[in-house]
Amino acid sequence: VQHPLRYEYLRSQTASAWRPQESLSVAGAVSLVERVNALRGAPVTASPLHFVMTTGDNTDNNAKSELDWFLKAMSGGRITPNTGDPRRYEGVQDSGLKLYWQPDAALRDADKQLGFPRIHGFLDAAIGELRSPGLNLPWYxxxxxxxxxxxxxxxxxxxxxxxxAVGGRKLMELPDSAGKAIWDNVKKGGDPKGQAFKDLLKSQARHMRSVTPDESRAPFTPAEYLKAHLDPAHTGPGPHGHGYTQANVDAGTQYYAFRVSDDILGISLDTTDPGGHYEGSVGTTQLNWLERTLKDNEKNGDSHVIVFSHHTGKTMRNLRQDPHHPREARHGGDELLAL
Incomplete structure (x- = not known):
């Protein structure tokens, strides 16, 4: 929530730009882990749970700090969900701006007008150290x-x-007209490389606020994402790699199949389009792999398959080419569902 690349200032355009509870994301994830651990079995059969699957956006800003928090939340460890100044929160919730809930301040902000309370010490607590027990069952x-x-x-x-991302400037407010223009462009997929977003940030340099630079906010690559999952320190209850293997690292892929039970196969897809835009698709290579995997499963007489993906069929409409595979076609949700 303190990351300089976040666009909370678009809140007036879209609720997804910023939500009042987001500073509690790590604490919420740890609480969820504790709740899953407390479940003794299915409500009807009492069968124990087999595994947990996360379905993407495990981080928010593609930041190394967040990847570390996510893996420790899932597999266990101590987490300090803070970047920048180690002594205090530096983000929109202590900005004095009415656009955001200011939990520690007396300011009558927009959220307090809707019933949000004033809570002394909220932000200090939100960035304080906490410990996750880690899940007590396998996770993918x-x-x-x-x-x-x-x-x-x-x-x-x-x-x-x-x-x-690692620098010392953060934009926290923007005129509505500029916000509407940038958000309308993003929704239409009109800025896949982020040039308009970059131009906006440059044009607003004088209006940015100072924050403490932090190298831990640096983006991670897909290879680093895979290697972090394969780090033995994050194995927890297993499996090692949480679905990913060295074969994924070698091939540069982030999709795989795994055995849920004797008669159920699990398949995890990578529906992110490296060409840009928040909607997704899959490349021909992955689609062909999926078809082979389904056919092999059928030949073996297995009866069920569960396919996991971050995007839904309706949000796989982005067929922009992968710059790393410019000759490979992209395939949308309709084609995937038909398969």
Whole structure:
């Protein structure tokens, strides 16, 4: 929630830009882990749970700090969900701006007018150290667009975004007209490389606020994402890699199949489009792999398959080419569901 690339200032355009509870995301994830651990079995059969699957956007800003928090939340460890100044929160919730809930302040902000309370010490608590017990059953991981793309929607690899992420300036407010223009463009997929977003940030340089630079906010690559899952420190209850294997690292892929039970096969897809935009699709290579996997499963007489993906069929409409595979076609939700 303190990441410089976040666009909370678009809140007036879209509720997804910022939500009042987001500073509690890590604490909420740990609480969810504790709740899952407390479940003794299915409500009807009492059968014990087999595994947990995350379905993407395990991080928000494609930041190394967040990846570390996610893996420790899932497999166990101590977490300090804070970047920048280690002594205090530096983000929109202590900005004095009425657009955001200011929990520690007396300011009558927009959220307090809707009933949100004033809570002394809220932000200190939100960035304080906590310990996750880790899940007590195996867990698997599916990738989402926020795990791979700057802002969840721009093609990765631009050094401007990487430098901005670890830097000491953060934009917290924007005129509604400029916000509407940038958001309308994003919704239409009109800025896949983030050039308009970059131009906006440059044009607003004088209006940015100072925050403490932090290298831990640097973006991670898909290879680093895989290697972090394969780190023995994050194995927890297993499996090692949480679905990913060294074969994924070698091939540069983030999709895999795993055995749920004797008669159920699990398949985890990578539906993020490296060409940019928050909607997804799959490349021909992955679609062909899926078809082979389904046919092999049928030949073996297995009766059921569960397919996991971050995007739904309706949000796989982005057929922009993968810049790393420019000759490969992309395939949308309709084609995937037909298969």
């Amino acid at each position: 991981s599916t990738v989402g667009n926020h795990d791979a793309l700057p802002g969840g929607c721009y093609a990765p690899g631009d050094s401007f975004f990487a430098d901005f």
